[in-house]
Every structure is written in structure tokens, then in C-alpha cells.
Amino acid sequence: MPFTFSEIIVLFFTYSVIGWIWETIYCSIKDHHYDYRGFLFGPYCPVYGFAVTTILICTYRIQNNIFLLYVVGVIVATIFEYFASVFLQYVFHMKLWDYSHLWGNIQGRVAPIISLFWGIGVVFLVKVIQPFIQKLITWEEIKTHGYLALIIVIVMGTDFILTIFSVEKLHMSTKSWNERLNTRMKLDEGKLNQAFDKLMETLSWNQKRFLTSFPQLKFTDTKKFNQFKNRWIKKRRES
Template sequence: MYSLDDIILMFFCYAVIGWAWETIYCSLKAKHFVYRGFLFGPYCPVYGFAVTTVVVCTAKVTDNLVLLFLGGMVVSTVFEYLAAVFLENIFHLKLWDYSMLKGNIKGRIAPEISLFWGFAVVVITRFVQVYVLLFVKALEQRFGHGAATLVVLILATDTTFTVLNMQKFRAHALLLESRITDERARLKQEFETAWSKRPYLKLGPESQLKQLELYLDSWHETILRKLNESEKKFTWNERRMLKSFPKLRFIEAPDFEEIKERLLKK
């Protein structure tokens, strides 16, 4: 049986391991350093919750690879789904989107990702857990309850700062959304007025279509020029989130989603 201190410290270890895995994988994929993780610190709680839950619940069946695989797949998928629902309902935010994968459910989870979770948990339980447990016991032997207490304090503090920061980020995104929407409406009115006054109808259908396409293609640049230069810049963490999570989008701000990469360069 695992003690509460064991569980807290194992959770933290797997959260850090999960962060390291995601950071390395995404950095290699993007060909530049990508600091993953929703929280400020170098840990991903979803990995900590998922793997620790499976390790604790399958402690008596570690020799049964089928149960380990199924347990890892189901538990991890449930945690990932709940994490997505939490972000969408509390912050109106999506950090990942599996919509392009077959069998996905609302882009939150997908069979392909669940299979990865299953294999990952088997590998961790059979080959990594023994070293994590040795590390946990060494910490407890040296620092007693202090180690687990420190982990709780760190995570509680980080979570508080992250929640406050994300609320500000959402407000910033909605402000930009409002500015972009207003500017698009102004540009649309301006174009419709110009279209009605100028002799575009003398042009052939292809020329008219090309004129319209050029206008639509240039609205990003026009809005970027019109946005007030004194507009509040993205904070370090906002920039990190936008760069580290390419699929990040605020559900309430579709126009911001379309132009966010250009705004990052301001």
C-alpha cells in the first residue's frame, strides 16, 4: 500500500516526467524549444493524475500486461477528457484538438491517443516505477513529511497564479477580439461603399472575383496596421502559451484565433 506522501510525491514525479516528455517531443517536432505545460512550473498535472492513479489501482496486477494496458488507456483518457472539459468551461479555452483524428470525441480525446496512453503506462509501470519509488522513499527518508508538504504548496501557489493569469489572458483576447470585429465591420462597410460607387461592374466576372479576393486577403494586414500601437502587449506567459500550444484557441474569440500568430510578431 502507498501512503499519502508516496502518492503526492509520485504524482509530482510523473507530472515532471510528463512535462519533460512533451517538451522534448514538441521541441523536436517544432525544431525549436517549446516550453510545454499549462502551469508556470515544469510539470503537467494530467500526467501525474493519470499515471499515479493507474499505478495505485493496479499495484496488485503489475504482472498482467493486458490489465495494465487497458487500465492505463481508460484512466488516462478519462483524465484527458476531464481536463479538456475543465479548460473549456472554466477558461473557455482549448489547448489541444484531435478533431483531425478518426474516432475523436469533440476533439478532446481520440483512440490513437488512448492507445499511446495504454502503451506508455505499461512501460512506466514495468520499467520506470521502481526508480520513481526509490527516489520517493529517499526524499521521505531525508525530509519526512516536508517533501510532500512542499510539493502541495508549490502546486497550490502555481495553480493560483495560473488561474489569475489565464483570466487576464482571456480578457486580453476578448478585448482584441472586439477591436478586430469592429475593424472588420468598418472595412466591410468601406468596401461595400467603394464597390457601389466605382465602375467594378464594367470588369469581367474574373476581375471582380480577383478584386474581392485581394481585399479579403489583405484584411489581416489592414487590421494589424489599425490596431493601436499602445495596445497592451502579450505578457511572457501569454506568448509562451501561444507559441507552445499552436492549437490554443479561446472559444469566444474566433477572430483572435485567426490573427493571433500575426499579433505575436507585433
Template sequence: MRVYEFIWYFFAYGILGWCVEVMYATVVQKTFVNRGFLNGPICPIYGVGVAVVLLFLEPLRTNLLLLYIVGTVLVTVIEGITGYVLDKLFHHKWWDYSNRPFNIGGYVCLLFSLIWGVALVAIVLLIHPVIQKGVQLIPTTVGLVLLVLLTGALLADLYVTVAGILKLNKKLEAMEKIAAELKVLSNKVGESLSENVLDTLEVQKEGKKRLEDVQAEGRKKLEEMQLEGRKKLEDAQAELRKRYQEMMDYRSKVGNRLLKAFPKMQSREHQSMLNELKEYARNRKWHR
């Protein structure tokens, strides 16, 4: 297999894989979802996976059992490595098989590996001959020009997607910090109220006649200071809640698409914030 053919197979099967993912998501979610890591109509993992597997499986096309076994092993390795690398690069687990039996780190599981094996046998025996014939019919010069254009679009899409993921990570981190600050301020308000009660009880224990004047003046100053402090804390809380809500409302096209495309996405560092963001995206229309 030449490099030229390999790249064509990458795009062909990447686009076919995207079509399969969209159809599957439509059946499950009853609506169109732009599946895949990138924004464009291509799933690179399918393109790379099938193109690489074809390098090893084409010589085995006459041995159905060996074709299935080798295909299953190869696709499992590719899916596992891809999931692990994406997780380490972006701190998100894009798909998660943790709730399925015989899984490895949630990146792969036995059931889907067996299904992919069947799919690869069908590709090698039925689909690839058609794809191969179609690639051969494209004039080499035209094919090279198309590949350059497709590669340029893919690289641009990759840049936009990675930038969007980094923005999503920063957003989750900022939301996490605001939530922590709100918790601290809430604790301070509670402590202030507790101190107010304790101070009042302490004053009441003092001799009423001897400290009536001092008590009245002291209580007045104490209440003024507590009201002022509480007002500042409540203003700070309100400002933080406003910033938090603005982050929830802000629509990032890439981030919003990824949340829909990968409903089982797991965040290694900000899972609680990611869950809240996914729930908010499901229950309310995103707006600018």
C-alpha cells in the first residue's frame, strides 16, 4: 500500500466512521449530534484505525478466523492507545467503558472489541474492494490536489478543536475556583452569624445595671460592624454567583459540541464541574 493510497483510505474511512457514529447517535439520542473529536465530518480514529489495520489484514483475507482474531486485537490496541493518549493530553476521558464487563481502564471493553472485529471483517471482504476501486479511478494529479485540500482543512479543524478544548478546561478550572470561593464566603457569613449570637449571649450575662450604657453602645457598634461585614460578604457572593452564571451561559461552539458528541466524557481534574455543565446544557438552551 502506497502512502498516497493510505492517506486516501484514512479520509474515506474517517468520513464513513463519522457517518456511522451520527446514525448511531441519532438512533440513541433521537436527534442529530455531530459526533467525533473534530468539528468536520470525519472521525480520525476510524481513519487511522482502519487504514493501519488494512496494512495487516489484506494478506489474511482468505483466512476468515485469523482475519477476525487479528482484526479484533489490532482495533482494541488502537482504540486503547488513542483513548489513553487523548486522556493524558487533554485530561478528559472521551469515552468510558468502565461500567461494562472486561474493560481495561475504561478505554476498551470486550464487547465492543468483538463487534469491531466483525466490522473489520466486513470492511476487508465487502467494503474495501469498493473503496480501493474508487481511489484507483481518481486521476493521480487530481487525487493529490484533493488530498492537499483535505489535509489543510483537517489541520485547521484540529487547531480549532484543540483551542476549544483548552478553553473548556480553563472554564472548568475557573468554575471550580469560583465554587470554592463561594464556599469560603458562605462559611464566613455563617461564622459571622454565629459570632453575633455568641456576643449577644455574652453581653446578656454581664450585669445589666452596671453595663447598661456600655452594653447599648457596644451592641450598636457591634451590629453596625457586623452589618457592614455581612453586606461586603453578600456583595462578594453575589458577584461570584454572577460570574459563575455567566460562565454557565457562555456558549463555546466547540465545547458545546464536544459535550453533546461525548455524553460519557469524564474529566480527570474537574468532574463535578463537567457534570454540572453537561446537565445545564441538556436542560437549558445555550445562548450567547
């Protein structure tokens, strides 16, 4: 094993934060408004942490071979993205991204052009970013003797539990609202939109963040809610 257990935890946390920063900046520029990205409450995206840490471990013996590094990076990143999508859909009934419009996609979860991009990112990460990050983590290990890893586990573990409750509450609310919208279809569109706006005001900050920061988010069992949600997001951004 090229890293100690506490180093792996700190690596995971570090790249979760870096991933959150990258995704927040990129999506905010692309969408022309601030997007607080990430599935959890805190400023970190665990999917990046898991993927990068796994890549660093899997490529430890081939990091001097650029071609093998690129290929393994593509494979590992694609597998993570696919199973992250499956996990979100079947555990939380959510879809945060959809590549159905891209050539060669698999169930809209992964696509060749995205995977090839991840490969480039992995090479850049291992060759340029990781040497600097490793120096910081080695210094941190000497200074904290692994206690930082313990704090990270407590903080992110608590965050994960709170997020599960928040998402499940949002899912149950959307199912309830979906049923209400279906029963009110005889109302005109204006009254339906007003009723939906009132329902949305009852959401918490984090639940509204999910809907606005992930415009492709869909609950797989609330078709009518998804339609009105898209209109609500557009109206919110224009105001």
C-alpha cells in the first residue's frame, strides 16, 4: 500500500474539496450564476475524493508510463461515474447528470467524450497536482499524527447522515406534490404555477440548492413535478 490509512482519508478529503472548487467554478461560469455544487452540505464532492484516491492507488506502479496512466484513469473514472449514477438513482431516486444527448453514452450515465476528458484530467492530476499535495499531506501527518483524519471522518460522516435525511425528506415532499399536481390538472396553468410556487417556498435552503444547482436533477417517480420544477428554476433565474 503506497499510503497509510490516515493519508488515504486526508487525500480523499483534499480531492473532494478540490473537486468541489473546480465544479463550482466551472458550472457557475457555464450557467452564468453561482452554483453551490456538491451532494453534501459542506464544500466537498466525495465522488472526486473516491475516484482520485482509487486512481492514485491503482496507478502507483505505472505513473511513469503516460499511456497506461491515461488508460487506467479513463477506466477507473468511468466506472466510478457509472456506479455513482446508479447509486443516486436507486437509493435516492435522483439523476444529477444525463449524457443521453452524447454519442455512445450508456444509459445516459457515462459517455466516451466525458471519459476521455477524465483520462486527461488524471494524467494532469498525477503528474502536476499530486506531487505538491503529497508534500502537504506528509507535513500534515508529521504535525497532527493522524488526528486530522479522525476529524474528517466525524465531520463528513455527520454531513452524510444529515444529507440523507434532507434528500429523503425532499423526495417524499416531491412525491406528495406530484400527486397534488396530478389531481389539480383541471386548473388553468397560471393557478397551477402559483400553487407550485407556494409549495416550493416550504423547501429548506439545501433542498432549493439541489434543484437550482443541479438543473438536470430528476426524481424518477415524479414526472409531473419534474416538469413544473424546470419552469420554476427558469423563473427563479430570470428574477
